Amino acid sequence: MATGIIGLLILTLCILLFITEWLPAVVTGALGCLMMVLFQVCTLEEAFSGFSNSIIYLLFGALIIGNAMFETGAAARIGHQVVIWSKDNERRFLLISGFAAGLLAMFLANTAVIAAFLPIIDGACSTSCRMKRKNLTLNLAICTMLGGSCTLIGCTPQLTANALLFETTGTSLSMFTMFAPGFLMLLFYLFFTQLFGYRLGERIWGGRLEEHFLLDAPSATMEKPLSSPNDKKHRMILGIILAAMLFFYLTEWLSTAMTAMCAAMLCILTGCTNVKTIRNTMDWESVLFLAFCLGLANALNAGGSGELMTGFISSMLGNHPSDFLVYAALCLLTLAVSNFITNSTAILIVLPVGLSISTALGINPLTMCLGIYFSASLACSTPLAAAQISMTLVAGYRFTDYVKYTLPHTLLFYLCILFIVPAFFPF
Numbered sequence: 001m002a003t004g005i006i007g008l009l010i011l012t013l014c015i016l017l018f019i020t021e022w023l024p025a026v027v028t029g030a031l032g033c034l035m036m037v038l039f040q041v042c043t044l045e046e047a048f049s050g051f052s053n054s055i056i057y058l059l060f061g062a063l064i065i066g067n068a069m070f071e072t073g074a075a076a077r078i079g080h081q082v083v084i085w086s087k088d089n090e091r092r093f094l095l096i097s098g099f100a101a102g103l104l105a106m107f108l109a110n111t112a113v114i115a116a117f118l119p120i121i122d123g124a125c126s127t128s129c130r131m132k133r134k135n136l137t138l139n140l141a142i143c144t145m146l147g148g149s150c151t152l153i154g155c156t157p158q159l160t161a162n163a164l165l166f167e168t169t170g171t172s173l174s175m176f177t178m179f180a181p182g183f184l185m186l187l188f189y190l191f192f193t194q195l196f197g198y199r200l201g202e203r204i205w206g207g208r209l210e211e212h213f214l215l216d217a218p219s220a221t222m223e224k225p226l227s228s229p230n231d232k233k234h235r236m237i238l239g240i241i242l243a244a245m246l247f248f249y250l251t252e253w254l255s256t257a258m259t260a261m262c263a264a265m266l267c268i269l270t271g272c273t274n275v276k277t278i279r280n281t282m283d284w285e286s287v288l289f290l291a292f293c294l295g296l297a298n299a300l301n302a303g304g305s306g307e308l309m310t311g312f313i314s315s316m317l318g319n320h321p322s323d324f325l326v327y328a329a330l331c332l333l334t335l336a337v338s339n340f341i342t343n344s345t346a347i348l349i350v351l352p353v354g355l356s357i358s359t360a361l362g363i364n365p366l367t368m369c370l371g372i373y374f375s376a377s378l379a380c381s382t383p384l385a386a387a388q389i390s391m392t393l394v395a396g397y398r399f400t401d402y403v404k405y406t407l408p409h410t411l412l413f414y415l416c417i418l419f420i421v422p423a424f425f426p427f
Helices: 004-022 025-038 054-072 076-084 090-105 111-129 134-149 156-167 181-205 218-222 230-252 258-268 274-282 284-303 305-316 325-336 343-361 365-377 388-394 400-425
Strands: none
Touching: 004 025, 004 111, 004 258, 004 284, 004 305, 025 284, 054 076, 054 111, 054 230, 054 258, 054 274, 054 284, 054 388, 076 230, 076 258, 090 111, 090 134, 090 258, 111 258, 111 388, 134 181, 134 388, 134 400, 156 343, 181 400, 218 365, 230 258, 284 388, 325 343, 325 365, 325 388, 325 400, 343 365, 365 400
């Protein structure tokens, strides 16, 4: 347990550095990983395992594809069309694209969906002076998280939860077991964003200069004649590549990361983009920061910090707590833990405890499983929370932006988990 305590102390220091911004975020992430190794919380391989994580290559491939979409003018055309549909209104754009992203994420990897929407957002913002990336990117990422939580194949946490539930109780989740509560939460979130979330975001980052997250000089691309024969040819090629990418995402013949990397390589080989442009415009800082975040999360898990927090909460519940209190406490614990470690890891840590407690107290294990699963899947208050949240760093958010903006949303999600899940799956 000593390593678990040290890991929590290092995490606390990293959080303070993230919040105060005394060091650049990527330096803080690297420092946290180094300290985990120096204080023997984990091995070097575990601390820097983020660089071998497939999410890194998914993001890398997505950025190259996004670059190709700008080079060929495809992103500008798509963005222009979405702006027309939304009538140049950010709130309408959020409603239309958020609902569409949520639906896609039910059947595609939500990290792949947000990766596909990044260049569309950038194209819309480059087309319209009324669209701002910070107002759109994080909201769309949260919509993909909500959509991905609605089906068994939407993302990996439910597969982890399903495996643990089957191993413990012999029952398993079906494709749409979690659809009703998940879809209701998606609708609530879209409604909440229209009424309150949009204005909150404008208050937090509204006065800052816009940052272009795919190309450093968008004007150069936007000034190219989009009707030139060469661009038309490359747009047709890119369309075929994107269609093939979608096919492989659906069939899962290749992993999402491999599919994204193969599509990125095809973009280079066919001339839709080139190595020089990629080298000059790639957001290397976001790629590195994501790798360090994943490594930090793995180090915490390897050092036993998660189990330490779970044991503390379990001891705080006492000997004869009510069903609702146990459920609420474990969901809150999962929601808190998932903001600093991967959601699948949080489920691996908390769900076995939750299932054992529910068995002892006679609580419906399916209710407990879904509550903990949704709590892990919807954590979004730090860039460490989930890969799709980390990917939004390319829009230029600060660490504190995530905390300030998502706290009301997290409260909404927590209340939904407390009351909507038991409404469909009683204790």
